[in-house]
Amino acid sequence: DQHLTQAEIDIMADLLAAPREPVP
Amino acid sequence: MPTARRDLDSEARRTAWEDAVLTGAHERAVPPAEAARRVAAASAALGLRAELVDVGEGRDPTAWWCGLLAGTAEAGPVASGMGKGHPEQARVGAGFEAVEHYLTGPAAFDPAALTPVAPARVAAGPLRAESCAPLLARMPGSRMACLRYRAFGGGAALPVPLFLSAPWYTETGAAGLRDLAGDDCDYTHLMRYACNSGSAAGADAAEALLHALNEAIERDALSLLLVRAFLCRAGPALRLIDPATLPYGLARAHATAEDLTGSPVYLLDITSDVAVPTTLAYTAPAARRPHRRGSGTSLSPGHAAWRALTELVQTTLGETWSRPAVPPRADLAGLAAYPALRACGRFDLTGPLRAARPVPFPQAAGPPPPIRAQIRAVVATLAAQGRPAYRRTVRALPCGVTAVHVIVPGLERFMLVTDGNLVVPGPRGRAVVSVAEDPGRFLNARRVSRPIPSR
Numbered sequence: 001d002q003h004l005t006q007a008e009i010d011i012m013a014d015l016l017a018a019p020r021e022p023v024p
Numbered sequence: 025m026p027t028a029r030r031d032l033d034s035e036a037r038r039t040a041w042e043d044a045v046l047t048g049a050h051e052r053a054v055p056p057a058e059a060a061r062r063v064a065a066a067s068a069a070l071g072l073r074a075e076l077v078d079v080g081e082g083r084d085p086t087a088w089w090c091g092l093l094a095g096t097a098e099a100g101p102v103a104s105g106m107g108k109g110h111p112e113q114a115r116v117g118a119g120f121e122a123v124e125h126y127l128t129g130p131a132a133f134d135p136a137a138l139t140p141v142a143p144a145r146v147a148a149g150p151l152r153a154e155s156c157a158p159l160l161a162r163m164p165g166s167r168m169a170c171l172r173y174r175a176f177g178g179g180a181a182l183p184v185p186l187f188l189s190a191p192w193y194t195e196t197g198a199a200g201l202r203d204l205a206g207d208d209c210d211y212t213h214l215m216r217y218a219c220n221s222g223s224a225a226g227a228d229a230a231e232a233l234l235h236a237l238n239e240a241i242e243r244d245a246l247s248l249l250l251v252r253a254f255l256c257r258a259g260p261a262l263r264l265i266d267p268a269t270l271p272y273g274l275a276r277a278h279a280t281a282e283d284l285t286g287s288p289v290y291l292l293d294i295t296s297d298v299a300v301p302t303t304l305a306y307t308a309p310a311a312r313r314p315h316r317r318g319s320g321t322s323l324s325p326g327h328a329a330w331r332a333l334t335e336l337v338q339t340t341l342g343e344t345w346s347r348p349a350v351p352p353r354a355d356l357a358g359l360a361a362y363p364a365l366r367a368c369g370r371f372d373l374t375g376p377l378r379a380a381r382p383v384p385f386p387q388a389a390g391p392p393p394p395i396r397a398q399i400r401a402v403v404a405t406l407a408a409q410g411r412p413a414y415r416r417t418v419r420a421l422p423c424g425v426t427a428v429h430v431i432v433p434g435l436e437r438f439m440l441v442t443d444g445n446l447v448v449p450g451p452r453g454r455a456v457v458s459v460a461e462d463p464g465r466f467l468n469a470r471r472v473s474r475p476i477p478s479r
Contacts, residue, residue, distance in 0.1 A: 002358055002446055003446065004362065004448070005162075005213055007158040008158065008159075011449075011454070012362070012365070012448055015255055015364075015449070015454055015457055
């Protein structure tokens with residue numbers, strides 16, 4: 001129905017930290 | 025890559041033994057006729073009657089649907105399931121899945137079996153390796169409904185939150201059940217990590233446990249493929265099984281899948297470092313159609329491939345099957361704000377397939393061992409990697425039919441993203457990304473893989 005929480009956003013940002021598409 | 029076609033009608037070299045191994049006789053506790061008797065007895069013991077339909081309309085392999093009715097047919101089934109494989113195998117399998125869904129569903133909810141545990145405490149124990157642990161750690165409630173699991177090797181019981189195996193428990197409509205359990209937690213976001221993966225029903229407990237273990241390993245391998253394909257800079261090194269090397273039974277299933285889907289069917293060996301053979305049967309997405317897939321895990325590479333191909337057949341047949349309780353198709357709309365997750369959800373391997381390495385169909389080292397020996401081998405392999413497996417008997421019926429749930433803390437369930445669920449990988453999936461960025465670490469990581477003894 002839902003969005004990523006801040007904890008999940010931080011995890012994805014760390015995963016995609018290579019100079020990667022930006023995480024919203 | 026176009027797949028080679030063979031004149032399968034003239035290739036009449038299938039033997040009864042080969043077909044029995046391919047279709048998983050080594051993973052069944054009793055012969056098909058006895059399994060059919062037991063699943064019928066299970067339905068009767070639960071006060072339900074089964075409605076069965078051949079969704080494949082005479083195909084072989086095919087898919088069957090089973091609805092369990094408590095009242096009139098007009099009232100609809102209280103649970104349903106689908107089965108796959110040769111017609112008789114699919115019919116019996118549909119019955120077992122329907123019984124599994126009933127026994128693990130809300131109809132069997134028992135608040136007396138629950139133990140309340142603070143979610144922060146859950147997140148500090150063995151389940152800290154789960155992808156939802158960061159949400160659990162921040163959860164303000166103190167009475168999360170948990171069930172007690174036993175390690176396969178013995179030892180202290182592990183409380184595991186009910187929601188992880190019971191998606192229905194998190195829904196708005198289950199608020200009354202949560203009140204009965206005294207559960208004070210908010211599942212608004214945790215529900216994205218809820219699914220019934222790792223549940224299984226079998227003709228006896230051992231059969232159910234083996235299927236549940238293999239399912240957990242299969243979902244993990246698929247999840248790791250998604251991480252490698254769409255979250256790592258370097259693309260995945262796909263191992264594409266050459267269809268010309270398939271034995272007769274698999275070649276026929278492959279041809280059926282291609283005829284049914286109208287697409288090339290790619291058969292990929294996606295076995296992870298857990299080292300239990302795992303196969304993915306895959307068709308790429310098109311402009312107006314999502315990808316299709318089936319996957320299978322078994323100590324027998326042939327049976328893993330059979331499960332993958334027949335799951336693809338079942339999935340495709342299920343697309344046009346509108347009976348109640350068939351899960352809705354994926355909805356990726358919610359992933360749109362997160363492009364990396366949307367790429368995972370769309371699961372388009374078209375690019376990586378161009379660079380895939382063709383490999384011959386992997387031959388088994390020997391005949392599969394008995395069910396209990398297979399369980400011991402799989403559990404030992406997981407334990408050697410520091411991943412103890414935990415089990416819970418959901419219900420054992422007098423006829424022998426048993427439903428179980430198995431959890432291996434840390435094995436990935438990131439594949440939920442392909443349903444459109446907003447989920448992030450857990451520590452294991454995230455480690456794949458960091459290892460892929462550092463080839464030296466990747467080489468070291470591969471050394472944990474070891475072959476499974478065949479006996």
